[in-house]
Amino acid sequence: MVDPTLLLRRRERLAVRHMHERQAVARRALAEAPAHLLVERLAECLAEAYGIDDVELYQVDYRLAALLPLGGGETLTSGDDPAWRSFDEQAEVVDGPARYLPVTMRGERMGVLRLAPVTGHASELAEIATMLAHELSAVRGSTDRYTVAARSRRLSLAAEMQWELLPGRSRARPAFSLAGQLEPAYAVRGDSFDWADDADRLYLTTLNGMGEGVAAASLTSLATNALRNARRAGLDLGDQAALADQAVWAYHGGTQHVSALLLQLDLATGLVTAVDAGSPRLMILRDGEVIDQELVAQFPLGMFEGTMYHEQRFHLAAGDRLMVVSDGVLDAISAAGQYGDQQLASFVRDARSLAPLQAVRSLLADLRAFVGGDLVDDAVAVCLDWAPA
Structure with missing residues (x-):
């Protein structure tokens, strides 16, 4: 007589092997698909391996206000729709025979x-939905x-330049979660943000180039x-600001400038090094209280020749939320x-x-x-949660 426990273990091992085989087939299908046919090739794979015959990718639009189907069809704008619930909760949502899965890569x-x-x-x-996210990227x-x-509509040329400049709209690691958004999404001009992270540091910058249209975006x-x-040359934050200041001055001779806030977060200790070059508004939410983080304002980048920038420091506490907004938020008028x-x-x-x-979408x-x-x-809004291990 076969031991029931051994039989169960064999079945479990077989199920795991079959799962890995199916995932390997999906990974290969995505890797070998022409760039413009990722979803179609994945759909063929899913039909054969799982009997799934209805596959649709909904992408979030630039304004974070609509989920747009790749294959055409109804645009989803209601937060109560199961697709939006899956997007917001970053979890599987089941709706009758349909299943909605977040397509997310490293928090993006x-x-x-x-x-x-x-x-x-x-x-x-x-996991296959995550594979798709990596291939889309x-x-x-x-x-x-x-x-x-x-x-959902055409971008202005300036907005095209700004969105192509971004490293991404969101990022997540065990130590932090970060997101930023530009508004008006389809016609933004000079406002932007930038970030980069390595093993132990996160760099975050918000910028606002003066002027209108392409001139502001170019600046x-x-x-x-x-x-x-x-930054990639290994310079300290103050020297990074000084080099950018020289670059803007060299091209514009003080007639144009960029307001910027440069932040460097030590992911282990919460120490923030900052350079305020005519920066946007910086707030910290701690234990339900909103704290205005005061920084000594220095000249915007490119305003004067040879400006020296001084670093300032403050600490985040575990669980703090840092929020940065530009003057376009505070000055909005109705x-x-x-x-x-x-x-x-x-x-x-x-x-x-x-x-x-x-949070930035809702703001x-x-x-x-x-x-x-x-x-x-x-307007630019950036939100950062620091949650050290």
């Missing part, structure tokens, strides 16, 4: 994969299909790349008046339970509702 939320009909295989299908530079499909691009060049400090502080407190990407949606449409001035 790209959209949601809808599969139907589905029975079982929850964890392996979730890998091919974006070689095909416009996914970029175009994520737009911000120059400053961003100058800061990256200095018939009811100015959005202002009090309303912003109230929002930051009320949004504490939201993940950073949801800018709140602003659009406040002004009754798109913002007149550019």
